[in-house]
Each structure stands twice: as C-alpha cells, then as structure tokens.
Amino acid sequence: MAERSFAKEVKLLRQGAGSELHVEGILAVTKALLQSGVSYVGGYQGAPISHLMDVLSDAKEILDELDVYFENSASEATAAAMLAASVHYPMRGAVAFKSTVGLNVASDALANLASGGVKGGALVILGEDYGEGSSIMQERSHAFAMKSQMWLLDPRPNITAIVDAVQKGFELSEASNTPVMLDIRLRSNHLHGSFIAEDNKRPQMTVTEAVENPKRDLSRIVLPPASFLHEHEKISQRWPAAVEYIRKNKMNEFFDGEAEDIGIIVQGGLYNTLNRGLELLGCSDAFGNTKVPMYVMNVTYPVIDQEVIDFCSGKKAVLLLEEGQPDYIEQNINSILRKAASDTALHGKDFLPMAGEYQTHVIVKGLATFLGQYRPELISSTPSLLLPADNPSSPFAPRVDAKQVQARPPGLCTGCPERPIFSAMKLAEREIGQEHHVSADIGCHLFAINEPFNLGATTMGYGLGSAGASALNAQGADRSTVAVMGDGGFWHNGLTSGVGNAVFNKNDQVLVIVDNAYAAATGGQDVLSTSTKSSTRSTQHPIEKAVRGVGVKWVKTVTNTYEIGKLRDVFINAFTTDAPGPKVIIAQSECMLNKERRDKPARAQAIKSGKRVVRQRFGVDAETCTGDHACIRVSGCPSLTIKDNPDPMRTDPVATVIDSCVGCGVCGANAHAASLCPSFYRTDVVINPNLADRILGSVRSAWITMLSSTVERRAMKYEVAA
Numbered sequence: 192m193a194e195r196s197f198a199k200e201v202k203l204l205r206q207g208a209g210s211e212l213h214v215e216g217i218l219a220v221t222k223a224l225l226q227s228g229v230s231y232v233g234g235y236q237g238a239p240i241s242h243l244m245d246v247l248s249d250a251k252e253i254l255d256e257l258d259v260y261f262e263n264s265a266s267e268a269t270a271a272a273m274l275a276a277s278v279h280y281p282m283r284g285a286v287a288f289k290s291t292v293g294l295n296v297a298s299d300a301l302a303n304l305a306s307g308g309v310k311g312g313a314l315v316i317l318g319e320d321y322g323e324g325s326s327i328m329q330e331r332s333h334a335f336a337m338k339s340q341m342w343l344l345d346p347r348p349n350i351t352a353i354v355d356a357v358q359k360g361f362e363l364s365e366a367s368n369t370p371v372m373l374d375i376r377l378r379s380n381h382l383h384g385s386f387i388a389e390d391n392k393r394p395q396m397t398v399t400e401a402v403e404n405p406k407r408d409l410s411r412i413v414l415p416p417a418s419f420l421h422e423h424e425k426i427s428q429r430w431p432a433a434v435e436y437i438r439k440n441k442m443n444e445f446f447d448g449e450a451e452d453i454g455i456i457v458q459g460g461l462y463n464t465l466n467r468g469l470e471l472l473g474c475s476d477a478f479g480n481t482k483v484p485m486y487v488m489n490v491t492y493p494v495i496d497q498e499v500i501d502f503c504s505g506k507k508a509v510l511l512l513e514e515g516q517p518d519y520i521e522q523n524i525n526s527i528l529r530k531a532a533s534d535t536a537l538h539g540k541d542f543l544p545m546a547g548e549y550q551t552h553v554i555v556k557g558l559a560t561f562l563g564q565y566r567p568e569l570i571s572s573t574p575s576l577l578l579p580a581d582n583p584s585s586p587f588a589p590r591v592d593a594k595q596v597q598a599r600p601p602g603l604c605t606g607c608p609e610r611p612i613f614s615a616m617k618l619a620e621r622e623i624g625q626e627h628h629v630s631a632d633i634g635c636h637l638f639a640i641n642e643p644f645n646l647g648a649t650t651m652g653y654g655l656g657s658a659g660a661s662a663l664n665a666q667g668a669d670r671s672t673v674a675v676m677g678d679g680g681f682w683h684n685g686l687t688s689g690v691g692n693a694v695f696n697k698n699d700q701v702l703v704i705v706d707n708a709y710a711a712a713t714g715g716q717d718v719l720s721t722s723t724k725s726s727t728r729s730t731q732h733p734i735e736k737a738v739r740g741v742g743v744k745w746v747k748t749v750t751n752t753y754e755i756g757k758l759r760d761v762f763i764n765a766f767t768t769d770a771p772g773p774k775v776i777i778a779q780s781e782c783m784l785n786k787e788r789r790d791k792p793a794r795a796q797a798i799k800s801g802k803r804v805v806r807q808r809f810g811v812d813a814e815t816c817t818g819d820h821a822c823i824r825v826s827g828c829p830s831l832t833i834k835d836n837p838d839p840m841r842t843d844p845v846a847t848v849i850d851s852c853v854g855c856g857v858c859g860a861n862a863h864a865a866s867l868c869p870s871f872y873r874t875d876v877v878i879n880p881n882l883a884d885r886i887l888g889s890v891r892s893a894w895i896t897m898l899s900s901t902v903e904r905r906a907m908k909y910e911v912a913a
Contacts, residue, residue, distance in 0.1 A: 201250040213385040217243040223357035228392035230282035231260040233273040236713040237289030239377040240318030258397040271297035277311035279406040290317035291330040305339040306421045307411040312361030313370040322548035331515045336492040340425045343492040345374045347462040350384030367433035376460045446485040457512040459489035468554040473571030494523045503535040510561040511539035516546045552576040600641040606853035608752045608780030613644040619762035627673045632656030634677035634712045643827040654680035657689025664698045674702045679710035693773040694742040701765045701774045707782040715785045745774045752780040755864040804878040807854035811846045815870035818843030
C-alpha cells in the first residue's frame with residue numbers, strides 16, 4: 192500500500208497530441224516515457240523518486256495496453272541490470288532510483304552497461320537528492336557520469352524542458368550507443384506546470400518480440416579483449432556522436448542579454464534559482480528576460496567545448512554556477528578556455544561556496560560580488576538578503592535567543608510499532624546491566640539513534656546493518672554486538688550481505704529485523720514479506736523462513752511489538768544465551784501510517800453511516816503522576832508530553848496524552864514493563880453508541896457520582912472551615 196494513490200492522475204496519460212496537460216513533474220516524466228515508445232521500465236523507490244514509482248505502478252493498465260513491461264525492482268542494482276535488454280535489441284528502456292546512494296548500489300551493472308554500450312536507448316532517471324533537505328550523505332552524480340562515460344542531463348525546472356529531456360535523452364543514447372543519466376532534482380519531481388502532449392507510442396520492439404527473436408553480439412559483451420576496445424570506442428566514436436547530437440538538437444540553451452561583455456554559465460537544474468537571484472538584483476524579471484547573457488547547461492556531461500568557447504568569445508568575465516563539490520565543471524571549462532587561448536576570466540567557487548546547496552540567498556551574494564566587480568551599474572536594487580545578519584531588516588537577523596529554541600530531532604511517528612522495539616531493548620540492557628554496540632541501518636528505525644533511545648553507532652547502507660557489525664565479532668567478549676535491519680533493507684541485500692555473511696563467519700551478533708510489512712521509509716511499498724495479498728506481486732513470504740534457509744538456528748519471531756514485556760524478555764534471552772552463531776529477532780507489527788491510511792477512511796465512512804465505532808485512547812491520571820517523566824524518556828512518543836500540574840501544592844509538570852494519540856498503548860506498556868508509576872489508563876471512546884452503551888454509561892456515571900459524593904462532602908467541610 193503506497194503512501195498515496197495516483198489512480199486519478201494517471202488517466203491524463205491517455206491524452207493525445209495537441210492536448211495541454213497541467214501535471215506534476217513525475218506525471219510529466221511518465222508521459223514522456225510513453226511518448227518515447229519505451230519498451231520496459233523498472234526502478235527502486237527512494238526519495239525523491241518514490242512517487243514516480245507509485246505513478247508507474249498505478250499506470251499499469253495503460254502500460255499493459257501499450258505492451259510496456261514494468262516492474263518494481265528488488266534493488267537499484269536489479270533495476271540497472273534490466274537495461275541489459277537494450278544492449279542487443281532496439282528497445283528503449285528506463286529505470287529510476289535515488290541518487291547518489293542508488294548509483295552506488297547500481298554501479299557494477301551501470302559500469303558494465305556503459306562499457307559494452309547500447310543499441311536501444313537506455314535512460315537512468317535519477318532522483319537527485321542534494322541539499323539541506325536531503326536524507327543522505329552529500330555527493331553528486333557527476334563523478335559517476337565521468338567515471339563510466341555516461342552522459343548526464345540536468346534540465347531546467349520546467350515541465351516542458353523535463354519532457355524534452357526524457358525524449359531527447361533516448362535519442363542521444365541511441366545516437367551515441369551510450370546510456371544516459373537524467374537528473375530530476377528534488378523540487379523538479381513535484382514541480383507543477385503544463386506542456387503540449389504527443390500521442391503515446393507503442394515500442395519499436397516489445398519485450399515479447401525480443402524474447403522470441405534472440406540476438407547476440409560478442410563485441411558488446413564486457414570480456415577481454417572487447418572490454419579494452421570499449422574504452423577506445425567511448426572516446427573515438429561515442430563521445431563525438433554525443434557532441435554532434437547535443438549541438439545539432441540544441442539541448443543546451445543560450446539566452447541573450449544587454450550586457451554582452453559578461454555572462455553566466457549555469458547547470459540547468461539551477462536556472463530557476465539563478466533567475467530569481469537576478470530578479471532580486473533588478474537584472475531580470477519573473478519570465479526570464481535577463482540583462483546578463485546565459486548559457487544553460489541542460490547537459491552537464493559531456494561539456495561541449497565549442498559552445499563554451501563561442502559563449503565566452505568577446506566577454507571579459509563569466510560566472511559559473513556549479514552546485515556542490517568538487518568543482519568538476521569549473522575545472523573542465525577552465526581547461527577548455529586555456530587551451531583555446533581565451534582571455535575570458537572564469538569565476539565560480541571563488542565567488543560562490545565550494546560546497547552546499549545553492550539557495551537563493553547564496554546565489555544572490557555570488558551574483559552581487561560578480562556584477563559589483565564587472566558591471567555594478569546593472570544592479571538596480573539591493574535585496575534584504577544582502578544585509579548583514581546584525582541588521583534587523585535582514586531575514587537572517589536573530590529573532591529570538593538561540594538558547595531558547597530547543598532542537599527537535601527527527602523521530603518515529605505516533606503509534607510507530609518500531610518505538611516499543613527500542614524501548615524493550617533499553618529495558619533489557621538495564622535488566623542485565625550491559626550496554627551494547629548497535630550497528631544501525633537505513634530506514635525509519637534509524638531514528639533510534641536520537642533521543643530518547645540513543646541506540647546506534649554507525650550506519651553503512653541499506654541492508655548493511657548486520658555487515659556493519661561484522662568486524663566486532665570478538666569471541667572472548669562478555670557480550671555480543673547488536674545489529675538492526677528493516678524488512679525493506681533485508682530484502683534489498685541484507686539477507687546475503689548480512690545474515691548469510693554472519694552464518695558463514697559464525698558471527699555471534701544479535702540481529703533485530705524490524706518487520707513492519709512494507710518498505711515504510713520510502714512510502715509504504717510492498718515487499719516480499721508483506722502480509723497482505725497483492726494482485727500484481729507475490730507477497731506473504733515470511734522472513735523467518737528466509738533466515739532459517741541460509742542456516743540461522745536461533746530465531747525468535749515476536750508478532751506484536753507493542754507487548755513490550757514479552758519483547759524485553761526475548762532481548763534478554765538473546766543477550767544471555769550461549770547458542771553459537773547469529774541470534775535473529777524478527778519484530779513484527781504493521782506500519783501505523785499504512786494501517787491508518789487503510790483504516791481511517793473506513794472508520795470515517797462507518798461513523799458517517801451511523802455505525803457504532805470504538806476507538807481506544809490512552810491518558811495519564813494527573814493525581815497519580817509523580818512528574819518524574821520517565822515514561823517520556825523510555826518512549827519518546829509525540830503524543831506523550833507534559834502539562835501544568837493541576838495540584839497547586841505540586842510544581843512539577845505532569846505527563847499527558849494529547850489528541851494525536853492513536854491508541855497503540857506503548858506508553859502504558861512501557862510504564863508496566865519498566866515498573867513505572869501506575870498513572871496510565873485506557874479509555875474506549877464510543878462513537879454512535881447503541882442502547883447498551885448508553886445504559887452502561889449511565890450506570891457508571893451514577894456509580895462514580897455516588898462513590899465520590901462522600902469525598903466531596905468532606906472536602907467542602909475543610910473549605911468552609913478555612
């Protein structure tokens with residue numbers, strides 16, 4: 192069950208030539224694939240490309256009508272290897288996944304693909320995840336493009352430009368027999384705009400036709416001596432063919448401006464931010480009518496030497512906007528200009544930061560420095576972004592003492608079934624009096640490294656939690672290491688690189704596999720162990736069977752992670768057992784977000800139709816609560832917070848449960864398992880009560896009133912006496 196459905200939006204993909212479509216970036220990419228006559232599509236979800244995979248999945252009926260094969264791949268490597276279908280056959284294929292971690296996983300397949308080359312167009316759609324909003328380490332895809340000689344497109348954040356990049360990307364791939372990478376930046380994926388559609392095209396060759404007509408060309412297989420010849424072919428044939436196509440089809444864009452003695456060279460993906468910066472300085476308008484000439488590199492690799500030379504001709508200085516480090520493009524253009532004996536000064540990282548996201552305020556400062564040195568008269572306004580931080584008018588001026596603002600680290604959702612896993616682990620450590628080295632993994636469970644759990648020392652990659660602890664396999668130590676892995680990471684590559692490796696090397700680690708039934712961190716997509724049936728995929732394959740299949744002997748499956756006491760005891764058993772080899776704990780409970788996505792609409796419909804609905808809510812008895820807040824420290828649930836103590840004789844705030852509670856019961860279970868104060872209670876909220884509910888409610892109310900009346904009368908005596 193994906194994070195959201197695009198069932199309504201995908202109907203627009205049937206629109207034909209001449210129709211104006213107003214769509215989101217990911218819909219535009221999908222439509223461009225269909226207009227390009229793609230034969231097959233694959234990929235692996237991961238921000239910011241997850242929703243593209245969801246769109247393709249929801250468009251299955253349309254893809255089937257066109258005989259386009261689509262699959263959700265097991266990993267980025269699996270997706271990249273699919274492109275092998277384009278090596279011998281004139282079939283256009285596309286795969287999509289997250290960059291740069293996706294490229295790292297797919298590197299073997301893509302390196303071999305780039306070596307042998309392709310006959311049909313091969314497009315790798317990368318969800319470029321760079322900047323302050325990124326969820327990964329800060330690296331660029333550019334290095335991979337250069338390493339493997341794959342062409343890299345970085346189109347302007349414009350729906351028409353993105354559609355053109357997809358279609359021309361296939362043509363460029365076929366013209367140069369080279370796979371092409373297409374960067375779709377975070378904001379471009381969810382950009383809204385319009386473009387004029389074309390008719391969808393059936394593939395030149397379908398997957399079925401390729402299977403029934405097998406082809407084989409020994410020179411395309413990456414094996415010596417062919418692999419040595421591929422290296423020369425890249426330079427002598429493919430590169431010139433790519434340059435010719437890019438120039439002939441004007442994939443890069445030139446924009447004129449009145450200041451002919453200076454210019455700006457910019458990566459296509461930064462164009463919108465650059466134009467906004469120029470607009471703030473009075474050098475452009477919202478429609479891109481710039482005073483400063485621009486060379487927009489929608490193709491950032493290869494750099495087209497002659498286009499650079501032509502643009503810089505007659506200019507005394509040019510500013511290059513290249514986001515991130517190292518400064519690959521700046522070095523390349525510097526080399527081109529110096530070899531051409533050009534006296535144009537090239538500025539880039541000297542006026543702009545070497546690393547980090549080029550947001551508007553960063554670009555404005557760089558532009559102001561450049562224009563101030565060469566054409567100060569062009570600057571007709573001074574935006575507040577340029578004011579010093581101590582100026583009250585600056586947007587960066589401090590509005591409140593930083594010490595008064597508490598950091599709020601990312602954490603698990605309300606009701607998340609992974610929270611009790613780490614609560615139980617902490618309680619088990621307290622019980623046996625030992626702390627453990629915890630090797631973390633990619634996924635929601637990685638949030639356990641933050642408060643209040645503080646569990647996790649390293650994370651090395653998706654499904655590598657177990658492998659990350661493999662070196663710490665000390666036979667004489669008084670405790671084992673602990674590794675954590677999600678079900679998504681397990682099926683990605685954790686089964687072999689983690690569990691299989693631990694069995695083979697007789698590693699005594701304790702491995703916790705968090706089984707929440709989906710690849711939850713990427714949007715709730717199904718995996719092999721998803722407990723519900725799928726009409727399009729094979730699911731319901733237990734993780735326990737898989738780990739036993741590779742030789743694990745000690746396996747415990749906990750089917751309800753909210754039973755913290757039982758889970759704590761399983762951890763204690765795993766930490767103290769003398770059983771050799773890896774100890775695997777499979778902690779199962781459905782992702783609360785996916786559960787709520789399914790249950791909430793059904794519950795709302797039942798309430799609307801007048802049916803009886805019961806919701807569980809938890810609360811804290813303020814009179815019993817001691818104000819110790821240990822319950823918060825062992826849970827961290829966003830619904831569990833504090834409020835003023837109602838007792839005027841007590842000053843410590845008490846714990847309270849706010850309205851976002853989903854009734855998972857973790858707070859109460861924690862309090863019971865940790866032997867904390869008995870202040871938690873459960874309430875059944877009955878909506879549309881029946882006659883029995885009303886009678887029971889009346890009896891309870893009367894009984895409570897009767898029991899409390901004596902206490903109230905005694906309290907009144909003391910108040911009167913006072």
